[in-house]
Amino acid sequence: MLRALRSLIAAAFVGAITLHCASAATLLNVSYDPTREFYAEYNLAFAAYWKKKTGEDVTIEQSHGSSGGQSRAVIEGLEADVVTLALAYDIDAIATKSKSIAPDWAKRLPDNSSPYTSSIVFLVRAGNPKHIHDWPDIAKPGVAIVTPNPKTSGAARWNVLAAYSYGLKRNNNDEAKARALVGAIYKNAVVLDSASRASTVTFTERGIGDVLVSWENEAILVVKQHPKDYQIVVPSVSILAEPPVAWVDANVTKHHTEALAKAYLEFLYTPQAQRLACKWGYRPRLTSVLGTCGTSFPRSDLTTIANFGGWNAAAQRFFADGGIFDQVYSAK
Amino acid sequence: MIPGRGLALGITMMIVAIVVVVPLGALVLTLNGITPAGFLATAFSHSALAAYRLSFGAAILASLIDVVAGAAIAVVLVRYPSPGMRILDALVDVPFALPPAVTGITLATLYGPHGWIGAWLAQHGIAVAYTPAGIVLALAFVGMPFVVRTVQPVIAALPREYAQAAASLGATPFTILRRITLPLVAPAFLTGFALALARTLGEYGSVIFIAGNMPGKTEIVPLIIVTRLEQYDFSGAAAVALVSLVVSFLMLLTINALQRRMLAARTAA
Numbered sequence: 001m002l003r004a005l006r007s008l009i010a011a012a013f014v015g016a017i018t019l020h021c022a023s024a025a026t027l028l029n030v031s032y033d034p035t036r037e038f039y040a041e042y043n044l045a046f047a048a049y050w051k052k053k054t055g056e057d058v059t060i061e062q063s064h065g066s067s068g069g070q071s072r073a074v075i076e077g078l079e080a081d082v083v084t085l086a087l088a089y090d091i092d093a094i095a096t097k098s099k100s101i102a103p104d105w106a107k108r109l110p111d112n113s114s115p116y117t118s119s120i121v122f123l124v125r126a127g128n129p130k131h132i133h134d135w136p137d138i139a140k141p142g143v144a145i146v147t148p149n150p151k152t153s154g155a156a157r158w159n160v161l162a163a164y165s166y167g168l169k170r171n172n173n174d175e176a177k178a179r180a181l182v183g184a185i186y187k188n189a190v191v192l193d194s195a196s197r198a199s200t201v202t203f204t205e206r207g208i209g210d211v212l213v214s215w216e217n218e219a220i221l222v223v224k225q226h227p228k229d230y231q232i233v234v235p236s237v238s239i240l241a242e243p244p245v246a247w248v249d250a251n252v253t254k255h256h257t258e259a260l261a262k263a264y265l266e267f268l269y270t271p272q273a274q275r276l277a278c279k280w281g282y283r284p285r286l287t288s289v290l291g292t293c294g295t296s297f298p299r300s301d302l303t304t305i306a307n308f309g310g311w312n313a314a315a316q317r318f319f320a321d322g323g324i325f326d327q328v329y330s331a332k
Numbered sequence: 333m334i335p336g337r338g339l340a341l342g343i344t345m346m347i348v349a350i351v352v353v354v355p356l357g358a359l360v361l362t363l364n365g366i367t368p369a370g371f372l373a374t375a376f377s378h379s380a381l382a383a384y385r386l387s388f389g390a391a392i393l394a395s396l397i398d399v400v401a402g403a404a405i406a407v408v409l410v411r412y413p414s415p416g417m418r419i420l421d422a423l424v425d426v427p428f429a430l431p432p433a434v435t436g437i438t439l440a441t442l443y444g445p446h447g448w449i450g451a452w453l454a455q456h457g458i459a460v461a462y463t464p465a466g467i468v469l470a471l472a473f474v475g476m477p478f479v480v481r482t483v484q485p486v487i488a489a490l491p492r493e494y495a496q497a498a499a500s501l502g503a504t505p506f507t508i509l510r511r512i513t514l515p516l517v518a519p520a521f522l523t524g525f526a527l528a529l530a531r532t533l534g535e536y537g538s539v540i541f542i543a544g545n546m547p548g549k550t551e552i553v554p555l556i557i558v559t560r561l562e563q564y565d566f567s568g569a570a571a572v573a574l575v576s577l578v579v580s581f582l583m584l585l586t587i588n589a590l591q592r593r594m595l596a597a598r599t600a601a
Contacts, residue, residue, distance in 0.1 A: 068561065068562045069561075072561060072564075093564050097564065149545045149547075149559075151547070151559040151562060151563075152545070152555065152558050152559050152562050153562075154562060189546070190462065190544070191462050191544045191545070191546075192544065192545045192546055192547075193541075193545065194540050194545055194555065194558065198541065201437075202440075205441070206440065206441060206444040206445075206446060206447070207444075207445075207446040208444060208445060208446070208462075315563070319563065320563060321374075321377060321379075321563075326379075326547075329547055330378075330547070330548065
């Protein structure tokens with residue numbers, strides 16, 4: 001309750017600021033944790049582009065937190081002009097609960113409104129001492145896994161689905177085997193942090209676990225900072241994580257920032273922005289920038305959320321109370 | 333009637349209403365739309381029950397540890413004043429001021445399997461971080477100053493005459509402690525315990541980093557509430573919060589009643 005109250009107060013506070021600044025061109029981008037560095041740089045690039053195009057100065061404010069928490073803040077009145085979250089489920093929630101985003105938001109921008117993508121990979125300690133190459137390797141007894149709790153971290157839900165996809169593909173769609181694999185993997189978890197950044201800290205700073213099951217972009221950042229200590233292992237099957245973006249119709253109408261908000265999101269698809277996304281570890285949609293952005297992305301067989309019938313169906317089936325995750329986790 | 337009573341009462345009631353009653357009312361309103369069966373299923377689900385046991389058990393245990401350790405600190409602070417002691421005195425308040433996240437991250441680092449203390453404990457086969465013991469540790473840390481600050485002034489103001497009179501009548505130090513000192517400080521201990529308990533029952537920020545959050549094992553009640561919110565199940569979150577709140581309220585009410593009886597008994601004697 002305290003958390004809800006806190007977010008309410010924060011919402012009121014930010015709302016007041018936004019109202020106050022409504023005369024200057026200001027945009028509030030409500031995003032999730034790992035995009036912090038990317039958007040800091042992107043905002044500067046966009047402001048320069050906008051100034052050149054229209055002569056207008058624009059200030060972009062960023063807000064970061066867990067994707068679900070940010071979504072709830074917007075539902076409860078945080079006056080975001082645009083939301084850039086970890087999964088479509090969290091934007092769908094805004095569209096259905098507060099009706100401030102049009103239900104067809106995913107079709108308004110190219111590529112399901114996901115300008116950059118990522119995937120789920122393994123981060124292991126240098127030299128890969130536990131010989132981890134694919135999903136079954138982390139299901140073996142004696143391997144200690146660090147990963148966020150999929151019940152509290154929306155982003156961590158991609159991890160469960162990635163493991164499940166491997167289980168289906170390698171066992172002729174045998175659901176029982178896919179479940180057993182997910183169960184065995186999560187029983188190896190030694191810490192289930194509440195958010196993805198927290199898991200990264202547990203694995204790197206505290207030195208716990210043999211493998212971190214993580215967002216690819218997060219793993220790339222860690223390896224860039226500590227190239228001698230860690231390496232990335234790409235499993236043969238994973239999921240294409242599509243973090244979506246949308247403008248918040250009700251708020252941009254109210255703030256008269258509709259054109260600005262749309263331009264801000266459309267600019268994400270330009271080569272300049274795609275190169276930035278790639279630099280910060282996200283897979284760009286524009287493959288032409290791949291050679292010039294300083295990050296390479298190994299190929300693996302990527303499934304998509306559409307194969308699970310979309311997020312609403314997947315959330316119900318896997319992560320609701322008594323869903324597949326609860327079943328495989330509590331099974332002895 | 334005392335002059336100004338109406339105004340004072342009015343202002344007090346308004347503040348209580350705005351700060352306490354309205355948010356609680358909003359919590360109950362959030363339950364809107366949940367059926368009684370749904371309420372029971374959510375508020376007393378397997379994972380919720382495990383979390384209540386853990387959260388209340390850890391909070392009580394941590395508050396008891398605080399009472400014992402806090403009393404020792406308070407006695408030392410009162411009985412052995414010195415300039416160095418003033419620094420210790422100020423240090424006691426640090427848990428008040430430290431952001432909970434800092435507390436949690438620091439404790440997890442220290443007590444993690446590779447931390448200064450955790451590595452040594454690990455050699456002896458003891459794990460603290462990411463176990464219920466870690467939760468108790470974090471709670472004891474945040475609750476400690478409440479006990480020290482409640483007990484300290486009472487110990488400082490303890491009249492020496494009773495103890496001296498008892499000694500002159502041949503009472504042993506143990507009898508003096510049991511019959512004179514403890515009854516005098518007991519209400520303060522109880523208050524300290526209640527404050528520490530109230531603080532630790534709802535603690536989220538510091539615990540979450542050291543708990544490990546393993547379903548059914550180290551998931552605390554606030555985490556269950558967050559889990560509900562993460563599913564956009566607002567009424568479910570309110571249901572768990574309400575049960576937790578009612579139990580907390582009953583516990584604090586019991587402590588208050590116990591304390592009143594203690595004070596009444598003392599006045600009667």
